Amino acid sequence: MAWIYLIAAGLSEIVWAITIKESHGFTVPLPSIITIVFLIISFYLFSKTLTDMPVGTAYAIFTGIGAVGAVFAGIWLYHESLSFGKLFFLVLLIVGMVGLKLTDNEEGAE
Numbered sequence: 001m002a003w004i005y006l007i008a009a010g011l012s013e014i015v016w017a018i019t020i021k022e023s024h025g026f027t028v029p030l031p032s033i034i035t036i037v038f039l040i041i042s043f044y045l046f047s048k049t050l051t052d053m054p055v056g057t058a059y060a061i062f063t064g065i066g067a068v069g070a071v072f073a074g075i076w077l078y079h080e081s082l083s084f085g086k087l088f089f090l091v092l093l094i095v096g097m098v099g100l101k102l103t104d105n106e107e108g109a110e
Contacts, residue, residue: 001052002048002049002051002052002053002058005045005046005048005049006045006046006049006053006058006061006062006065007065008045009041009042009043009044009045009046009048009049009062009065010042010061010062010063010064010065010066010069011065011069012038012041012042012045013038013042013062013063013065013066013069013070014065014066014069014070014073015034015038015042016034016035016038016039016042017066017069017070017073018070018073018077019031019032019034019035019038020035021078023035046058046059046062049062053104054104056100057100057101057104060096060097060100061097061100061101064093064094064096064097065097067093068090068093068094071086071090
């Protein structure tokens with residue numbers, strides 16, 4: 001269940017990252033409200049994750065989902081560039097998240 005909470009928390013982080021941009025410094029009401037609602041949802045779901053996962057691993061994956069998702073949302077919604085370097089480091093970030101989880105499993109088995 002922790003993984004479901006973690007993935008949902010990361011997806012919620014992507015939503016608030018997009019809507020905080022659209023809020024223009026919290027001057028546009030609807031995106032500002034959506035940002036605040038999804039911030040609360042995101043952190044609530046993340047807190048539920050921490051009951052069953054180590055904080056370091058969970059936080060790295062939570063922020064990683066948000067970061068990777070926000071980059072791709074920026075490319076899709078705002079036509080931000082996607083260079084080879086950006087793609088390389090996104091893949092590196094994903095590999096790092098998987099590595100943290102795999103390492104976490106190894107340590108728990110000892």
